[in-house]
Amino acid sequence: MRNSGLWLVTGLLLAGAGVAAADTIVVTPEEQTAIKDYVVTQKVTPIEPPSGVQITVGSTLPDTVEVHALDVPKVKTKYDYVVIGKQTVLVEPKTRKIIQVIE
Numbered sequence: 258m259r260n261s262g263l264w265l266v267t268g269l270l271l272a273g274a275g276v277a278a279a280d281t282i283v284v285t286p287e288e289q290t291a292i293k294d295y296v297v298t299q300k301v302t303p304i305e306p307p308s309g310v311q312i313t314v315g316s317t318l319p320d321t322v323e324v325h326a327l328d329v330p331k332v333k334t335k336y337d338y339v340v341i342g343k344q345t346v347l348v349e350p351k352t353r354k355i356i357q358v359i360e
Contacts, residue, residue: 284332284347284357291331292359296338296345301325303340312341318353326350 284292306312307322318324324337327347336347336356347357 284359288329288332289357289359291329292327292338292345292347295327295329296340299325301340303342306341312344312346312355312358314355314358316355318346318348318355320353322353324348324350324353 304322307319310316310319318339322339324339327336327338335350337350337353338348339346343360345359346355347359348355
């Protein structure tokens with residue numbers, strides 16, 4: 258009986274890890290290079306980080322931050338982006354959630 262409880266907890270932990278992994282967005286090095294090249298050609302003016310917002314994966318950008326559509330043929334998923342300082346920040350268009358920060 259005691260072992261079955263341990264297995265149940267272990268299974269739940271692994272299931273949670275699987276869900277977290279499924280939410281992780283992976284932008285390949287090749288896609289990052291294509292994105293950097295694209296952003297340079299767009300001449301988007303960098304902005305300062307918004308007050309009270311950490312520029313980290315999982316954070317959400319406020320509506321006051323203007324984002325731009327990312328139109329890179331080599332990147333299959335549609336993202337929006339903004340240049341904050343020297344970083345290109347990729348966000349989900351509908352949620353504005355940061356999914357990748359490219360240095």
